[in-house]
Every structure is written in structure tokens, then in C-alpha cells.
Amino acid sequence: MDLLKYYDPLLTGTVPIAVNIESSDLDIICCYHDHDSFAGHITELFNGFKNFELIVKSSAVVANFTVDNFQIEIYGEAKPTRMQHAYRHMLIEHRLLQIHGDDLRTRVICLKKAGYKTEPAFAIALGLTGDPYRALLDLEL
Known part of the structure; x- marks a missing residue:
């Protein structure tokens, strides 16, 4: 995280809210101001690690x-980290876990072990319809 401090990194995803499974990765989101500089800097910092892959989108x-043995994913975009969907989803999921407790956590983990991604697992466990990513954001306060 120190290597990424210029990009306001945040750990998001399943690990901070304890719905991770054995195959879960560590998700770190970042905010960059220059797309190409960020891509170059990430490559410089991490291209020596096993299975390094860089995907540059527009x-x-x-x-x-x-x-x-931990899969790491670094995701960067030109949006403040606390406004990115990954962070917002995590906060919503955390709040839902506080409301519904271990029963929801157990259901989500079982669905993840069955192959579902986190947001679809939450949507199924809660009976949400439509696009699960949008449905969770619709629950945001």
C-alpha cells in the first residue's frame, strides 16, 4: 500500500468484510490523474511478480x-477511490451483513463457493432482481 500511496489506495472486496473464500483475491483500488503514467508506474512496481498482467482500458x-500465493488485483481509474463502485459495493455489503448477520454471510460464502461473484451472490441471497451490481447500488444510503 505504501508503494501506491500517491493513488489513495483502498483495500476493497471480500477480504475486508470477511466473505472471502480460498480463491478470493486481494482487491486494491486506486485513483490516478494520468492514465498512461499510472499504467507505466504499476508496470514498473509489479511486473517482476509472478503472473503479472496489465490490462489497459480507455x-x-x-x-x-x-x-x-495471494492473487492481487490493482484497479485504477480517474475517480476518487471512495466514489468507485468497488468501494461503494463493499460499504453496502458490509451494512447488509451488519443488518442480516451470519446467516447472510453464510449464504453469500456458499454461493461464492458455488462459483458466483460477490455482488450476484449478495443479490441472490437477498432476493434482489435485475442487474446485481446496480441493485446493490440502489440500496446505498
Whole structure:
């Protein structure tokens, strides 16, 4: 995280809210001001790690690699990290877990073990319809 401090990094996803499974990765989101500079800097910092892959899209940069048997994903976009969907989804999911408790956590983990991504798992467990990513954002306060 120190290497990424210029980009306001945040750990998001399943690990901080304890719905991770054995195959879960560590998701770190970042905010960049210059798309190409961020892609270059991420490559410089992490291209020596196992399975390094950089995906450059028009609106985001994604790096994947392995450190000590942990899959790491770094996602960057030109949006403040606390406004990015990954962070917002995590906060909503955390609040839902506080409301519904371990029963929801158990259902989500079971669905994840069955192959569902996190947001669809929450949507199924809660009976939400439509696009699960949008449905969760619709629950935001």
C-alpha cells in the first residue's frame, strides 16, 4: 500500500468484510490523474511478480499478479477511490451483513463457493432482481 500511496489506495472486496473464500483475491483500488503514467508506474512496481498482467482500458487500468500465493488485483481509474463502485459495493455489503448477520454471510460464502461473484451472490441471497451490481447500488444510503 505504501508503494501506491500517491493513488489513495483502498483495500476493497471480500477480504475486508470477511466473505472471502480460498480463491478470493486481494482487491486494491486506486485513483490516478494520468492514465498512461499510472499504467507505466504499476508496470514498473509489479511486473517482476509472478503472473503479472496489465490490462489497459480507455477508462481504467487493471493489474493482476501473485504475491506469496495471494492473487492481487490493482484497479485504477480517474475517480476518487471512495466514489468507485468497488468501494461503494463493499460499504453496502458490509451494512447488509451488519443488518442480516451470519446467516447472510453464510449464504453469500456458499454461493461464492458455488462459483458466483460477490455482488450476484449478495443479490441472490437477498432476493434482489435485475442487474446485481446496480441493485446493490440502489440500496446505498
